[in-house]
Amino acid sequence: MIKKIVLINSVLYHKRTAVFLLSLLLSISVFVIVVFFEEYAYLYVPYESVAESDFLDSVYFIGYFDVNRSDDYSTHEELQDYMNADADTVRKEISSFAAFDSIIEPQKCILSLDGKEHEAVFYPDSFLKRISVSTDKGRWFDVSAETDEAVLVGEKWNNRSVGDTITFDDGSSAVVVGLMKGNTMVPFFHGSVYYAGDLFNQADGYILLSSPSKVFDGKTFGERKQYFIINYKPDATESQKDELSYYLNQHGTIIDFHTVIDNTEEYMSNWVSIHFPVPTFLIAVATVCFLSLCTSVIHRSVNEQAKYMIIGCSKKKSVLLIIEALVISFALPVASAFCIAINYQTILHLLGRPYSRIYCCVDSRCVIPAVAYILFLLACGILIPALYYSKKSPLGLYLKEK
Amino acid sequence: MENGIIRLEGVSKKYIVGGSDFYALKDVNLKVGKGEMLAITGTSGSGKSTLLHIIGCLDKATSGDCLIEGRSVGGYSDSELARVRNMFFGFVLQDFALIDHRTALYNVEAPMFFNRTPAARMKKIALAAMERVGIADQSSKEIVNMSGGQKQRVAIARAIVNDPAVILADEPTGNLDEKTTNDIMDLFCSLNNEGKTILIVTHDRNVASRCKRTVSISDGMLYESRDKE
Incomplete structure (x- = not known):
């Protein structure tokens, strides 16, 4: 040597x-x-997750902020309350439209595990059926699974393995099916959407779960947001969709996923250049x-x-x-x-x-x-x-x- | 002489020069006995260096056979020929073939990089070889800073470091003055007296005269010149 x-x-x-x-x-x-x-x-x-998702018959809705009424609210909380109330009105009223199928919105809450509090996001089955995300270890959620599943994000879960059962302090439990690195992108709605990245975020330290589940039941969730996905019925006609779109545009702005993909491609192309x-x-x-x-x-x-x-x-x-x-x-x-x-x-x-x-x-x-x-x-x-x-x-x- | 430590049987070496065949060696037969000190003389371009290269497994004959201790090296692989060069022969060349920007010690140790000598013992063995040729005090000197005589002594130390049976020297005194030439020849004679077989290619009659036997080569043909007692 x-x-x-x-x-x-x-x-x-x-x-x-x-x-x-x-x-x-x-x-x-x-x-x-x-x-x-x-x-x-x-x-x-x-971009890949959205392009391969089944949201192409859906629109993303963002509640409208009426600037003319901003002076009516002295605090940010009051303004949020107003916007959330408006979004709740939308949630109730759109059910009467023929093209309407369902609303999809992940829910956030705090879960207690081993005496420590952790942020968690629950994805409804209707969401999980339409999108799949790559994990570093294990897999993304399987909506047909009989047990409650969890995907853990971030280095703080390095001591957990795929297949482990995590039992929360309230007694509910979920099986870890996937592990993701801290800076992996996960679906996470947080406001206006222009390109696919706006529908995702890094969720370092989060526990991702599906709903409905035993873990989900009885939890207290944060305020309802004024942005969510609205699914059209598969058999809805164009005029029925237009009718619903018109209503949604009265209360906010909508963007369809084809536009999101086009915007993302343009953005990526510019970024690369x-x-x-x-x-x-x-x-x-x-x-x-x-x-x-x-x-x-x-x-x-x-x-x-x-x-x-x-x-x-x-x-x-x-x-x-x-x-x-x-x-x-x-x-x-x-x-x-x-x-x-x-x-x-x-x-x-x-x-x-x-x-x-x-x-x-x-x-x-x-x-x-x-x-x-x-x-x-x-x-x-x-x-x-x-x-x-x-x-x-x-x-x-x-x-x-x- | 019996079968000889080195035997050449009908060795020819052909080069193609300007599209036509040129024979550097033609049907050369030679036997070298163990402990001999042989001079191979000839004019420039006569083929004497080619002969030494074939004997030393540096080059291959176009036809004929070269036998080392009775075994033909014609079928040897590249690695086997390298092993023969490393263990059986020691080379001393006119241009010294030393690694210039390295120390004398490194150059003398170099042959041991290619055999199983333990790394820890290399320095001791190399210094002993340098001591033998009277240059141990120059071990840490870089080759570029040495005189021609010193370089040739380093080359001789390198040639004997693996204790080979045969030392092949190609014009070993070609770049040296008369006094240094005599010193180097004294060294070769001394090594021959210790039992080493020595083949020296030279065009210097004085150098050849100090060898026990001389063969001459002309236009690729080998002639037995003289056999001293």
Whole structure:
């Protein structure tokens, strides 16, 4: 092992500064590309969930705020009461419309578990039937399951596993079917909607549950919000839908999910055009430098390798030595940068700064481009010396020169 | 001489130069006995270095057979040939073939990187070899800062560090002055007296005269010149 380290050092000896700087550049590039895709996933994951959801015959309603009456309310609470009352009126009145099918709105409450209070969101079955979200471990809810299910979000649930039963302090219980990282996007209505991301939020530390369930029964929920999804009946005619839409527009604004998807695509396209050039440029520069330095390291070490071959190094050992030198000097720092990037959120959490990087979403697919790039570097680190040695032998070149 | 420690049987080496065949060696037969000190002489381009490269498993013959201790190396793999170069031969070349920006000690240790010598013992063995050639006090000096004579002593120390049976020297004194040449030849003679088989390729008559046997090579053909007592 010591011999190998000495020989690897010997391969890189003349280019050690360039190798160090390039390793740094490659590591930064990989870090930037992972971060780019994590931030892209923050947009893409909600988009994908909405695009694949069954909400395309639904509209999202946001209660109307009458600015002319804002002076009538001296406090924010009074204003909220007014808006909620208005939304409640909508809830009651729309049931009389022929196109109306149901209202979907997640409910929030506080649950007590092991003496500690935790925020929880209940998703109605009508919601869960229409949308599915990726989990990091386990699965999303199965509405046909006979037991009450829970999905836990965030690093604070690291001591829980899929299959565990959590029993709340009121005696109700649910089986953990899925675990999600703290900055995973979960459905979470919180106001006006323009693009899919507005229908999602990071819910670090939350317990997600389905309703109806034994856990749901008898709980006290927070104030009813003035925004919710309204489902049209599948057999509703266009005129019936128009009638309901007209009513909803009198009391607020509505946005259909086709528009949400179109808006999201436009937003993502703009985002990519702004944010993509930097990582692309970095990767391009780093890759060109990497390829040229690989070639340079080989050329520079040919003479030395020939001398090693005279005293007993085989051609195979020589090429392996160069491959190992390239792989260790480049792939290891890059792989380390990759590991740091994908665990960046956890590291910040451990450093006591859990919310310093919120506009990202660690999705397993974010890592694919970075992994592909690392594999490409590895392949180059192996193939370039192998191809060189297949055509020329350092010893042959040396003897020819002499 | 019996079968000899090294035996060449009808060895030819052909190169293609400008589209036509050029024979660097033509049907060469040679036997080298254990403990011999043989000079291979010839003019520049006569094929003497090619002969040494084939004997030392650095190059392969186009035809014919090269036998080391009675075993043909023609069918040896790249790794097996490397092992022969590492354990059976020690090389001393005109340009020294040392790693310039490394210390003398590193260069002498280098052959042990490619065999099973424990890393912990390498320094001790290398220093002993350097002591043998009288250069132990220069162990920490970089090769670039050494004189030609010192470099050649390092090369000889490197050649003997694995205690090989045969030392192959290609114009070992080609870059050295007369005094240093004599010192280096004294060293070769001393190693030969200790039982090492030594083959020296040279065009220097004085160097050849210090060997027990001389063969000459001309246009790729080998001629027995003289056999001293």
